[in-house]
Amino acid sequence: MNKKIEKTLEFQKVRQKLAEYATSEMGKQLLLQLPVETDERKIQKKISQTKDGVNLLRLKQGVPIPRLQDITFVIKRLELEASLNALELAAVLRVLTTTRDVVNFFEKVAEEGIEVPTLLPLADKLVHIPSLTKQLRLSISEDGRVLDEASTALKGIRQGISKAEEAIRQQLNSYLSGKSASYLSDSLITIRNDRYVLPVKAEYKSAFGGTVHDQSASGQTLFIEPQAVVNLNNRLKELQVQERAEITRILWELTEMLFPYTNELKQNQYVLSQFDVVNAKALYAKELKATEPIIDTQNHVALWQARHPLIDQREVVANDIIIGEEYQAIVITGPNTGGKTILLKTVGIIQLMAQSGLFIPALDNSKVGLFTEIFADIGDEQSIEQSLSTFSSHMTSIVDILNHIDEKSLVLLDEIGSGTDPQEGASLAISILDYMATKSSFVIATTHYPELKAYGYNRYGTINASMEFDSDTLQPTYRFLLGVPGRSNAFDISQRLGLPEEVITQAKGYISLENQELNEMISDLEQKRRLVERDSLTIDQQLEESTQLLEELRQEAQALKDQKERLIEEAKEKANQLIDESQEEAEKLISDIRQMQMKSKQSAIKEHEFIEKRSEFGQLKHEQSLKKNKVLRKERAKKQLKPGMSVDVTSFGQRGVLVEKVSEKEWVVQMGIIKMKLPVDDLIGLDNEPEPKKQQVVLRSASQSHVKPELDLRGQRYEAALKEMDRYLDAAILANYPRVTIIHGKGTGALQKGVHKALKRHRSVKSYEYAPMNTGGTGATIVTFK
Structure with missing residues (x-):
């Protein structure tokens, strides 16, 4: 993609806006040099990354990238085995800790099932080095200070320094009170030449003794180190020298630890900067309320409610712009200051944004093309140095464009053919458009020549368009009207401004009949378009009301259905309750009959x-759910x-x-x-x-009974076991057994509890207890019948 188009459309301003959202120095540089791609695969990959970044911004506030310095120079020093200072080590530490945080972040993203298919592989390239990160965190603070915990020796030295400073302060504080205070020009302790001193009046120099390190500008105050603290200051100085030596040793030791990891540091910095770029793209998309563009390799462009990204979004006018499927050239006619130039720039800059992997300021489902080149001749580019007129400047630019266009080029021409005789300019404009048509290029051109209105109507693959002008307010609305050619409003404006009627009438007489009829036709088209728009708004409003009413009816129908199901369930519960009560009565009757049978022995x-x-x-019983x-x-x-x-x-x-x-x-x-x-x-x-195999219970008379005096429920499911035990108890009672044994096993105790609960409710059971230890213990229960 040629660099001139980026300058013409001010695409660098978009890059600068993006860079404001970056937090790392390398991320800012990558965004300021963001390339415009022409390969479909690369474009789609970058757009997908932006999409994943937008999803992470919405769900997780984005990838956690703090402010990071560019450590490229630091890595080069490591490759040369040069010792790093504390600030450089702190910059490396921030990269390592950020790497750890981002790795943990994407692990949580994966666990939560958030779909970011283009970013997870990128995160896999990060190399987390826990041992090195931990050692640096213990040794270096974020602001580049060597910590006490860096070594035992450093901690001891700094403790000695603190004690020495405290001793010096105590000694000097004794001079700030009592007789000595009157010798001082100020009651404070200060430092000169890295030694603690007192501000002494010049005339009392001999009263203190010691060493003079400095004096005030007036010479009336001397900064004296009293003899009493000289040794203490000397001791402090020795400790400070030891501290610097220990810090130098620690820094070299930490630097040596980094030597084997220069490639990993390069890799981590690059990946983190890529995440920073993705974050910036997502934040910019949020600011613009931008959407994901659809790449159409056939260059069928359809921008819905497209907005220029560099105009205040509260003031910019959105327009639908379509080109490439039914027509490859749009001729926009109409007066100046109507917004034609901004429309050209909007199309061009949105196309550049999409081919850079950015979301575009347009509605969902907007399509952009895949152009290998975008050319533009916009504005007055005359050169005083080259002594070129406006017309010559435009022609020079157009000649260069015509030499490079092909079927994958998008050409934006502002005021084509202007700057010369109108008749010649219109003829040249038509010829240029015809030539571009033979190259199958995609063209959007603006002009105020009326001859191009007829060209746009008659030429295959070309359509007229205009920018709307409100004749009532005499102001442009900046709305793009596709299919409607522009018309001159000079007579209407002049009349409203007070130009005499006879002057306007005479002026109209100089215009050819064809032009008058064309303007009248355009005026009629505009009126009909307004009527259609008004009817469309009415229909949209009615549709919205109908949709809302339908939704309300659906909600009410669902509420009625839920209420019906609830009432049915309640009725079933009540019915089941009655049946349970009846069944209990029936059980009692059956039990009484059995007892009578047992007594009669019949x-x-x-x-x-x-x-x-x-x-x-x-x-x-009713089934309460129709599964x-x-x-x-x-x-x-x-x-x-x-x-x-x-x-x-x-x-x-x-x-x-x-x-x-x-x-x-x-x-x-x-x-x-x-x-x-x-x-x-x-x-x-x-x-x-x-x-399924079950415990067989055959019901016969007592004399012929094959019912065993025990039932083994081990290995059976809970509900099946209780059902089997219920049938067995009935059979055992009919067989006139006075007692039986239920073997339920120990296990988790669930079956045991269920058996005892059922026995407790059974009307024919007199008592039950665990079996003796030699016959099963708590793994079996002996049941005695009434």
Whole structure:
């Protein structure tokens, strides 16, 4: 990309605005030299980085990059094995600590699942050196001071210095009071030649003795080091020399530690500066309320509500600008001061921003092209030194442009053909535009020649445009009107300013009939456009109201649905509560019947009838959540039933095997030793799934009972185990067992608690207790029936 276009469009000002957001010196330099790319891959990568930076700014306030000095010169000194001073080491330390912070930052970003695909690989290039960072932090402060903890010797020396200074101050403070105070010109302790002294009046010089280190400008005050503190000052001086020597040793030792890591330091500084650049781009995008541009390799440019980035965003007028798909040239006509030049610069600078990897000041889904060159001839570039006129200057620039354009060039021409005879200028402008069309270049040109209005209408691939002018206020609105040519407002303006009517009428007579008709046509188009805009605003308002009403109706419908579901759930809860109460009563009745049977020693009531009646009570409950569509399952099962198939008998809550089909509505089902005729609606095919192994409980009379006196529940799931125990207790009671043993194991104790809780509620259980230690202990429970 040629550098002249950057100067013409003032793109360096955009770079300077970006650099203001950088916190590192290298980041600022990179932004001030931000290149305009022409390779699609590079452009897309930079835009993606900016997008990730915007996301991090929104979610995490950006990458934590503090103010960092450029340590390139420091690294060169390390490569030469030169010793670094404390300030240089502090600059290196800031890079290392920032590296650590950024590594930790991106680890958290990854943990939180924030998508920043272009920045995570960049963060992986950072090299964190914990041991070196820790040693430097213990030795050097952020402001470049060697800390006491840098070495034991330094700490001891500084403690000695503090004690020596305290002793000196105490000795000198004794002179600030008493008789000696009258000899002093001021009651303070000061320093001269790195030694503590007192300001003594010149006439009392002999009263103190010691060494004179300085005197005041008037000569009336001498700065004397009393003899009493000379030795103390000498001791302090010795300690200070030792301190400097120890600091020099420490600095060299720390510098030696850095020698093997010069490449890592270079890498870290580069990566951190890249993150600084990304932060700056994101902050600038936030300031401009900019959006991600879409790169169109076919150069179909569509900028929605585009704004110039260097104009105050509260005052700039946004415009829709489209070029490249249906037409490759736009001819903007109309009077001066209407905003034509700003529009040209807006298109150009937004294109430069996008090809530099920046977000653009336009609405979402705006598209930019991929141009290898952008040329512009904007403004008066006449040169006094070269004795070139305005026309010559423009022609020189245009000649250079015509020599370099191709199908991937964007050309911006301001007042094409101006500066010479209007008829010749218009002819030249048309010829230049035709030549550019043969090169398939993309062109936006402004002009006030009326001949180009007809050219824009008749020429294939070219469209007219103008900048709106409010004839009522006699002010431009700076709105871009695509498809509407501009018209002169000279007569309207002159009339409103008070020019006599006869003068205006006579002037109109000098204009050709064709031009008058053209202006009238343009005026009519503008009126129709305003009507369309007004109708469009009305439709948009109605659409917004309709959308809002639809949303309110949806919310109300959802509220009604939620209320309906809540009422149904409440009704089911109440129904289940009633069923529970009824089932308890039924259990009591069944228990009473069993006790009567046990007393009479007769089995007048068949065992399967008890189980059947009890199962019927269990089926009365409603499912409170429709997680399984049983109707569909039953309908599907009806079509697949066949002899030998395993089925789930819903009315009994048990499994069985189909024996034979009685009719379309009934089957004979074998459940254990019992065969029953059951309706199809009670059967759900199980696709011959193997029936899970259960503790078999066969209900017979006491004399023929095969029910074991113990039940082993170990290895079973909690709910299945309790259900199995419930059936077993029924069978054991019918078998007239006075007591049984439930083996539940120890484990976590959950099954044990569940068993005891169920036994406590069972109406037929008289008592229960843990088994003796030799028969299971706390892993089994002995149950005694009433």
